[in-house]
Structures are given as C-alpha cells and as structure tokens.
Amino acid sequence: MLSPSLYEIHHSGFRALVLPGAGLEELHSGCRWAEGPVWFRDLGCLLWSDIPNQRMLRWVPDGGVSVFRSGSNFANGNTRDRQGRLITCEHGTRRVTRTETDGSITVLADSYQGRRLNSPNDVVVRSDGTIWFTDPTYGILSDYEGFRAEPEQPTRNVYRLDLATGALDAVVDDFVQPNGLAFSPDETRLYVADSGASHDDAGPRHIRVFDVVDGNRLTNGRIFYAMESGVPDGLRVDTEGNVWTSAGDGVHCVSPEGRLLGKILVPQIVANLTFGGPRRNRLFITATRSLYSLYVSATGVQAP
Ligand code: MG
Numbered sequence: 543m544l545s546p547s548l549y550e551i552h553h554s555g556f557r558a559l560v561l562p563g564a565g566l567e568e569l570h571s572g573c574r575w576a577e578g579p580v581w582f583r584d585l586g587c588l589l590w591s592d593i594p595n596q597r598m599l600r601w602v603p604d605g606g607v608s609v610f611r612s613g614s615n616f617a618n619g620n621t622r623d624r625q626g627r628l629i630t631c632e633h634g635t636r637r638v639t640r641t642e643t644d645g646s647i648t649v650l651a652d653s654y655q656g657r658r659l660n661s662p663n664d665v666v667v668r669s670d671g672t673i674w675f676t677d678p679t680y681g682i683l684s685d686y687e688g689f690r691a692e693p694e695q696p697t698r699n700v701y702r703l704d705l706a707t708g709a710l711d712a713v714v715d716d717f718v719q720p721n722g723l724a725f726s727p728d729e730t731r732l733y734v735a736d737s738g739a740s741h742d743d744a745g746p747r748h749i750r751v752f753d754v755v756d757g758n759r760l761t762n763g764r765i766f767y768a769m770e771s772g773v774p775d776g777l778r779v780d781t782e783g784n785v786w787t788s789a790g791d792g793v794h795c796v797s798p799e800g801r802l803l804g805k806i807l808v809p810q811i812v813a814n815l816t817f818g819g820p821r822r823n824r825l826f827i828t829a830t831r832s833l834y835s836l837y838v839s840a841t842g843v844q845a846p
Pocket of ligand 1: 577619664721775813
C-alpha cells in the first residue's frame with residue numbers, strides 16, 4: 543500500500559515505478575534555494591547548488607554534508623560531461639563552466655552573437671559530448687540569485703554548444719523562460735520546461751518536447767505536459783522514458799506519451815531532482831530549503 547500522504551496515483555502504471563516501503567528522507571536543510579543536483583557515481587556523492595547562498599554543497603552517505611564550493615557565482619544547474627567533469631551554470635557570471643579534474647575552472651560559454659548570456663539555468667550533455675543549456679532571465683531579475691541587469695539577448699534561448707567546433711547555436715528561441723531539460727533515453731527527443739508562469743500567472747507552466755534531427759537541430763516542438771499550478775523547473779528521464787519533473791506540489795511522473803502517472807508529494811516547492819545511488823534508483827530532490835531522497839523502482843538515465 544502506497545502512503546496517500548506521499549503519493550498520488552493517477553494511473554496504475556505508477557505503482558510499478560515506486561516502492562510501498564520507501565519513505566521520503568530529508569538529508570539536509572538550511573539552504574535558501576536548493577537546485578542543480580548531480581550524482582557522482584564514481585565518488586559516491588551528490589553535489590547541488592544553494593543559489594542565494596552562493597555555495598555548492600556535497601552530500602556523502604553516512605558522511606553528512608560539507609561545502610563543496612563557496613563563492614559559487616550563484617551557481618544553478620549542474621551535470622557531468624562524458625569524461626565525468628562537472629559542468630555548471632552560473633547566474634552571477636552569466637556563464638557555463640567546466641571544472642577540470644585539477645579543480646581549475648574553464649569557461650565554456652558566456653556570450654552569444656557578441657552579447658552576454660542572460661543567466662544560464664540548467665544543462666545537459668548529449669552522448670556526442672555537445673552541451674545543451676537554457677538561458678532564462680531569472681539570475682538577472684534581482685540581486686538575490688545573481689546580479690540585477692537588463693538582458694542583452696532579445697530572446698531566452700536553448701543553446702547547443704559544440705566544443706569540437708566552438709559553435710554555440712540557439713536551437714530554440716521562442717520560450718518565455720526555458721528551464722530544466724533532458725533527452726529521452728535514445729536522445730531522439732529533447733524535453734524542455736517553460737516556467738514562464740513563475741512571474742506571470744498567464745505564462746506557460748508546461749514542458750515542451752522536440753524531435754532531435756542530426757544531433758544538432760530541433761523540430762516539431764509541441765506541448766508535452768502542462769501543469770495546473772506551480773511550474774516545471776528541473777526534470778530527469780528514466781530508462782523507460784518516463785519524465786520525472788519538479789512541480790509546485792512535488793515531483794510528477796509523466797509517461798513518454800505525456801500522461802501523468804503519479805505524483806510524489808514533497809513538503810516544500812521542488813526545484814530539481816536527479817537519480818543517484820549505485821543503482822541510479824534513488825531520487826535526490828532539491829526543494830527550497832532542503833535536500834530529500836526517495837528510493838524508487840525506476841532507474842535514471844544520466845551521464846556518464
Ligand atoms: Mg532550473
């Protein structure tokens with residue numbers, strides 16, 4: 543029996559994806575806005591961002607939480623590249639960086655067509671090594687999660703960065719506020735959240751899906767899943783193609799056809815999540831002040 547205080551079942555298929563005995567664990571609290579979780583399987587740890595506190599934190603099983611990076615430039619979304627290096631979106635410096643194995647930081651992107659990026663928010667790396675990230679204006683709207691500034695870009699884009707050629711291309715330019723993103727398991731689709739309703743009730747609160755053409759273009763954009771309240775921020779995909787997305791009331795699990803299967807109800811607003819643990823069957827959920835975890839019966843897709 544699934545706990546009705548933890549789960550909402552909207553389709554019977556959800557029962558196979560969660561565990562009746564598993565409970566939501568609060569692993570840490572005390573953040574101002576927790577975001578950007580990334581699992582390091584080789585190191586057995588989770589890193590995430592606490593954006594307004596300008597720090598990144600590290601959680602280790604049985605070892606608690608420590609500061610991974612202070613003075614993080616209002617870091618937000620994180621992922622790893624195919625070599626396992628940390629890729630980070632920074633609001634304060636309006637750039638995407640790579641942390642090398644010696645700890646030094648390489649700037650991968652900070653401008654497009656001669657103008658500064660808005661404030662890179664979330665990032666994913668494709669199997670070909672290209673880096674895809676979103677660039678809404680959240681980090682320049684105030685001095686709380688970055689530094690207030692007028693946008694230099696006329697639009698809020700999704701970008702594809704090809705480090706082999708150095709090309710930075712806007713692959714979509716018609717979002718209100720592009721936010722979390724993830725590829726389907728076979729990388730033929732890209733899911734991108736539009737959280738425009740965060741600052742405008744009439745704005746979008748949906749996830750769009752695109753077909754990926756030749757690994758470098760997006761076509762056939764359409765609404766994949768729309769929420770009734772709250773907004774989608776970060777999202778991840780499991781090996782069966784289900785999309786697990788952040789929402790105002792927790793985590794929503796959506797089938798590849800766009801049907802809501804069920805919800806995990808979380809006591810604080812969820813900004814992002816990732817699959818981790820040695821079997822990638824443990825959700826790590828960044829939700830406002832806290833980091834939560836929950837074992838599930840699904841397996842996450844994530845690099846490397
Ligand atoms: Mg985000």
